[in-house]
Amino acid sequence: MTSLREAREATVWQETATGAPAVPGLDGESRAQVLVVGAGYLGMSAALHLAAAGVETIVxxxxxxxxxxxxxxxxxxxxxxKHDPAELEAMFGVERGERLWRFAGSTADVVFDLIARHGLRCGARRAPWIQGVHSVQAASRARQRVDDWQRRGANVEYIDRTRTAQIAGTDLYLGAFVDHRAGALQPLSYARELARVAIAAGAKVHRDAHVTALVRDGGRWCAITSAGARVHARTVLLATNAYSDGLVPGLARSIVSLNSLQIATAPIPAASRAALLRNGETLADTRRVIRYWRLDDEGRLLMGGRGPYRDTRDANDWGHLAAHIRRYFPGLADVxxxxxxxxxxxxxxxxxxxxHRPRPDMLTAIGxxxxxxxxxxxxxxxLAKLVLDPDYDAVLPVTPVRPIPFHPLKAAGVASAIALWRALDRLGVS
Ligand SMILES: Cc1cc2nc3c(=O)[nH]c(=O)nc-3n(C[C@H](O)[C@H](O)[C@H](O)COP(=O)(O)OP(=O)(O)OC[C@H]3O[C@@H](n4cnc5c(N)ncnc54)[C@H](O)[C@@H]3O)c2cc1C
Structure with a gap:
């Protein structure tokens, strides 16, 4: 296996993605009904649905x-x-809980319907999601999860160790929860294609536009970018998620922003990948410190898992992922x-x-x-529905932002928690 130091520090998706839509920078003053900050799936999906409804939208x-x-x-x-239907009903009450699990259970359909409706070119395929079970306790939870969803009519099943090994290409899992409602896509292509169709629907999307201030100006919002451009809008949708900065005080401190890392191998020869997720399945496991993998359309193996809490600095930070490949797939040690x-x-x-509604006329979905x-x-x-109808009862309750008290300490606590979770995963007691 080539040393990680020789691997490019870049996503493999950049090399295989559909072309980026032409997106200009921003200067001067602009006006819109809605300003979306952040052009990921949340921001682009909201912008697409708003623009399609005739709302002037700037992203x-x-x-x-x-x-x-x-x-x-x-x-x-x-x-x-992460929470199953019965847990959601216990947490939110039967009515809201049922709405939530129905919504959560249908989110993959929302993605594939959008892809089909707009002809998004993003290597999408429907294929089962395999959640490999790493311990006896996790197996019992996975069986419960199957039972919980099956009673509600979902197309999921539990498979034993042999069947899991036939699909996953490794016999290191005790069994698996299989979700047939799932699928896979090329993530960067999907983001770019959402942007393309949002622009075609009328949204104006700008790059290199770092919003550094949001100020109230006569009952509207005025966003100011680091280059001094201004956008005036009635409503702001914050779609910054794990990349939230200090733009809205408290928001970044309401989440813990963790590193997730991935490595990609060179394309694996067809014979060696015949037993590895051959029907396009994707896999993640039940560990607290999760491991996940899939093949891309070129036959590369993409192995992912949690990284250190701090920013990654060193090729060694990816070492555990290379070790997973050697352990699960010894035959691929030379790829x-x-x-x-x-x-x-x-x-x-x-x-x-x-x-959340962090401020008046400002909404975000985060975490x-x-x-x-x-x-x-x-x-x-x-979010689009909430903008179009302020009385719309969204699937999640709209709550104020609650910064985590002593956030830096919490972050340090999370780093130690990750170490503890790893140990529990290893011992099979999680
Ligand atoms: C390595 C990795 C693997 C993952 N694997 C999976 C997976 O297989 N399946 C799955 O379901 N999820 C996965 N996830 C999670 C998933 O990618 C995210 O939940 C999802 O992409 C979040 O989308 P978003 O639009 O909310 O945020 P993002 O896509 O993060 O978009 C936020 C945007 O806000 C912009 N921004 C931030 N601040 C400002 C500002 N002040 N001004 C202007 N712009 C700003 C950023 O530049 C960024 O483009 C993974 C995440 C990672 C990191």
Whole structure:
């Protein structure tokens, strides 16, 4: 296996993505009904649905569409939340809980319907999501999850170790929860294609437009960029998620922004990948410190997992992912690793995403616990509905932002928690 040091520190998706839509920078003064800050899945889905409804919408991103987590992720389209239906009903009451699990269970459909309706070129395919079970306790939870969803009519099943090994290409999992509502796509292509169709629907999207201030100006918002451009809008949608900065005080401190890292191998010879997710399935496991993998359309193996809490600095930070490949797939030990990269995921301590109104006429959906491809696309539709009808009862309650007390300490605590979770995962007691 080629040393990680020789691998390019860049996402493999950049090399295989559909072309980026032409997106200009921004100067001077502009006006719109809605300003969206952030051009990932959330921002572009909201912008597309607003523009399609005839709402003048401007989207600003400090880099370009898909430069945040949306262009850097594993492309696993996973319905559902970390919490299962019965838990959601216990947390939110039966009525809201049922709405939530129905919504969560249908988020992959929202993605694939959008792709089909708009002809998005993003290598999308429907294929099962395999959640490999790493311990006896996790197996019992996975069986419960199957039972919980099956009673509600969802197309999920539990498979045993042999069947899991036949699909995953490794016998190191005790079994798996299989979700047939899932799928896969090329994440950067999906982000760019959402931007393309949002622009075609009438949204104005600008790159290199870092919003550094949002000020109230005669009952409207005025966004000021680092280059001094201004956008005036009635409503602001913050779609900055794990990349939230100090723009809205307290927002970045309401989440823990973790590193998720990935590596890609060179294309694997067809014979060696015949037993590896051959029907296009994607896989993640039940560990607290998750591992996930899939093949891309060129036959590369993409292995992902959590990184250190701090910013990554060194090729060694990806070392555990190379070790996973050697352990799960000893036959691939000689396949070169060509790329390593990472991005940020926004996590809440209770693993529940949030919908906030941080200020009047300002909304955000934040914190998808590393499962935002389907969720944030669907939440973009919810944000659009809330703009179009302020009385709309969204799927999540709209709550105020609650910064985590002593956030820097919490962050340090999370770093130690990750170390503890790793140890528990190893011992099989999680
Ligand atoms: C390595 C990795 C692997 C993952 N794998 C999966 C997976 O397989 N399946 C899954 O469902 N989820 C996965 N996720 C999570 C998923 O990618 C995210 O939940 C999702 O992309 C979030 O989309 P978003 O639009 O909310 O945020 P983002 O895509 O992060 O967009 C936020 C945008 O805001 C912009 N921004 C921030 N501040 C400002 C500002 N002040 N002014 C202007 N612009 C600003 C940023 O430039 C960025 O483009 C993964 C995440 C990572 C990092």
């Amino acid at each position: 600003l991103d400090r880099n370009e569409p898909g430069s945040g987590a949306s262009g850097r992720n594993g492309g696993q389209v996973i319905p559902g939340l 070169p690793i060509t790329h390593r990269w990472g991005g940020r995921v926004a996590v809440h301590v209770d693993y529940m995403p949030r919908l 998808c616990q590393g499962r935002g491809v389907a969720w944030q696309t669907a939440m973009g539709v919810e």
